[in-house]
Amino acid sequence: MSESAIVEHIYPRLPVFLQNAACWYYGKKEARTRFGSIFEKRLLELMDSDRWSAAEIEAYQNEKIRQLIRHAYESVPYYRELWKSLKLSPEDIRCREDLPKLPVLTKENVRQNFDRLVSQKVSRRDLVFRHTSGTTGKALHFYATKPAIAFQWAVWWRHRLRFGIGPGAWHANFTGKRVVPVGQSTPPYWRWNRPLHQALVTMHHLTAGKISSVIEFLNSHPFEFYSGYPSIIHMLVLHASEAGLALHSPPRAVFTGAEKMLDFQRRDIQKFTGATLTDQYGCSEGCGNASHCPEFVYHEDFEFGVMEGVELQRANPAKSILCTGFANDAFPLIRYEVGDSGVWQDSAHACPCGRSSRALLRIEGREDDYVITPEGTRIMRFDYVFKDALNVKEVQVVQEQLGEITVRLVRRPGYGTSDEAEILREIHRWISPGLAVRFQYVEEIERQPNGKFRAVVSQLTSQPHAPVIEAARGECSLIAQRSSKNIQRKPSLNE
Ligand SMILES: [Zn+2]
Numbered sequence: 001m002s003e004s005a006i007v008e009h010i011y012p013r014l015p016v017f018l019q020n021a022a023c024w025y026y027g028k029k030e031a032r033t034r035f036g037s038i039f040e041k042r043l044l045e046l047m048d049s050d051r052w053s054a055a056e057i058e059a060y061q062n063e064k065i066r067q068l069i070r071h072a073y074e075s076v077p078y079y080r081e082l083w084k085s086l087k088l089s090p091e092d093i094r095c096r097e098d099l100p101k102l103p104v105l106t107k108e109n110v111r112q113n114f115d116r117l118v119s120q121k122v123s124r125r126d127l128v129f130r131h132t133s134g135t136t137g138k139a140l141h142f143y144a145t146k147p148a149i150a151f152q153w154a155v156w157w158r159h160r161l162r163f164g165i166g167p168g169a170w171h172a173n174f175t176g177k178r179v180v181p182v183g184q185s186t187p188p189y190w191r192w193n194r195p196l197h198q199a200l201v202t203m204h205h206l207t208a209g210k211i212s213s214v215i216e217f218l219n220s221h222p223f224e225f226y227s228g229y230p231s232i233i234h235m236l237v238l239h240a241s242e243a244g245l246a247l248h249s250p251p252r253a254v255f256t257g258a259e260k261m262l263d264f265q266r267r268d269i270q271k272f273t274g275a276t277l278t279d280q281y282g283c284s285e286g287c288g289n290a291s292h293c294p295e296f297v298y299h300e301d302f303e304f305g306v307m308e309g310v311e312l313q314r315a316n317p318a319k320s321i322l323c324t325g326f327a328n329d330a331f332p333l334i335r336y337e338v339g340d341s342g343v344w345q346d347s348a349h350a351c352p353c354g355r356s357s358r359a360l361l362r363i364e365g366r367e368d369d370y371v372i373t374p375e376g377t378r379i380m381r382f383d384y385v386f387k388d389a390l391n392v393k394e395v396q397v398v399q400e401q402l403g404e405i406t407v408r409l410v411r412r413p414g415y416g417t418s419d420e421a422e423i424l425r426e427i428h429r430w431i432s433p434g435l436a437v438r439f440q441y442v443e444e445i446e447r448q449p450n451g452k453f454r455a456v457v458s459q460l461t462s463q464p465h466a467p468v469i470e471a472a473r474g475e476c477s478l479i480a481q482r483s484s485k486n487i488q489r490k491p492s493l494n495e
Helices: 003-013 016-034 037-049 054-077 077-085 098-099 109-111 147-160 211-220 232-242 265-271 417-430
Strands: 128-132 140-146 171-175 190-193 198-202 226-230 253-256 277-280 289-292 299-301 307-313 319-326 336-344 359-366 392-399 402-411 438-440 456-459 468-470
Touching: 016 190, 037 054, 054 077, 077 265, 098 253, 098 307, 109 140, 128 319, 128 456, 140 147, 147 253, 147 402, 171 232, 198 211, 198 307, 198 359, 211 299, 226 232, 232 253, 232 265, 265 277, 289 307, 289 319, 307 336, 402 417, 417 438
Parallel strands: 171 198, 171 226, 226 253, 253 277, 392 456, 402 438
Antiparallel strands: 128 140, 190 198, 277 289, 289 299, 299 359, 307 319, 319 336, 336 359, 392 402
């Protein structure tokens, strides 16, 4: 029986203590991959290089780029043949600034050339099969190696160390994984993964009827930090606040990732936990990462890979993110188009934290979900519109046909017709005066099969080309101009 069949059919029928034992077994196996001697070595190196000067960083990255390009040319058939056809050789790529000479690698390129992207220098037995489960696109398969996985975990733990949390700290991980059977109606609504020092709390049980048990559990275990998707932690916060519950031993920090945190989520989580909220951006393909510094600026984890910004549109501050990873020599991803966009900090601006690595002011989410207005602009973000709508629990904007949108909304007690009128005014003011708006009141907003929350969903079958506008109050800024399909945000915090 395959591992997935065991997870699907056998695990849910086990008694709780055997489910905890299964989590322990999984954790033990994962701990060996993530936290061996390579992890420790990498983490020490990363602690040191975190304070390197710009010149040291540049020299390090250029050396890594030359090694990677040589390795790919010599041992990865896809790159060798493609670059030869373009009359490019490793000598043409000597530094970071030379990377744009190479073509972009799309997800579709990876799907179609999966076998030809495997390095012939790496033994088949060292390959670890991985896949991403996208929210809209098809799954993407690739290979990693154990040292590459340990490197990525070292990068993630350096982020935690910046906020005073070290390996071994006990934490609650809020997850979309079904480690507690969905149909379970009595506590415990959590399982222990002791080798990884975590309690797993599943989103399926963060409901009004079960929230007091979950909070009681969190209060009886002083976890040092919480981790997970912002939308799942937000679910906890919403139900607990509504039930008048409080955390008696709140975490010191909340680490989020894998989804863009929306303003209303940040506001509510901050208020409820009182903890420091910090985020990191990564892709599960393991080829690029950026983590908050204590100033809450995303710094490129330059030791792990290069993150390039490629112009989407003239005068548009947000650029499409391309990653070139240094860690995974088995399946190198070079100029890999992740499908997210980000706004880079001007390189002349020094971050007050003192780090010299490149910085991003913000990272936008997926580029493929947006609403098209009657004026022909595309709107990717609506959270500014709902920022002051305090009687709104959660909201999702869906477009099924041009000219109109449906606002799917979960109300808080106290929500009334004046709230609806205010939201409508805000949409007409900031998004489009001619957009027809339908309100649909729902009990909850469904998550994707992988647990992710989608703030904007487009169900238009064909989408005309139009500039993309970010709905930001009074400062609408252009963000993107293209329709990219099959874009997936990686479950980098899916522990
Ligand atoms: Zn900084």
